[in-house]
Amino acid sequence: MRRISLFAITATAILTVLGMAPAASATAQTVESRAAYSCSSGYFCIYSDWNGTGTRCQWSQDRLANTADNCSFIQRGHNVRSVFNRTNHRVQYYTQTNYHNRVGSTPSNGKGNLQGNYQIRSFKPQ
Secondary structure, three states: OOOHHHHHHHHHHHHHOOOOOOOHHHHHHHHHHOOOOOOOOOOOOEEOOOOOOOOOOEEEEOOOOOHHHHHHHHOOOOOOOOEEEOOOOOEEEEEEEHEEEEEEEOOOOOEEOOOOOOOOEEEEOO
């Protein structure tokens, strides 16, 4: 037990000297994780980058026939890399408008990375 305490004190001292104190590191991770996957309750959110980062587009309606109508990064031709479904139902998504070419779905309150090689051009409840 004494060996572990001595190691922890030594490690903390070294990290403090190097400017990487554990408290500062933990704070940075907390702030970063809060910024990722920001999506209001009741919304379906898509992101231009991995892990819920980058540009976000979000919708409160259950279905949308063409996401490019009001999503800037889809309009610019960028792919969707991650999603967060904060609705109370599973959301199916499609690579074409008007619910054609289903590519996947995400359960209620599910989030995660996609393949990142396509756009979500429409979505609706399952």
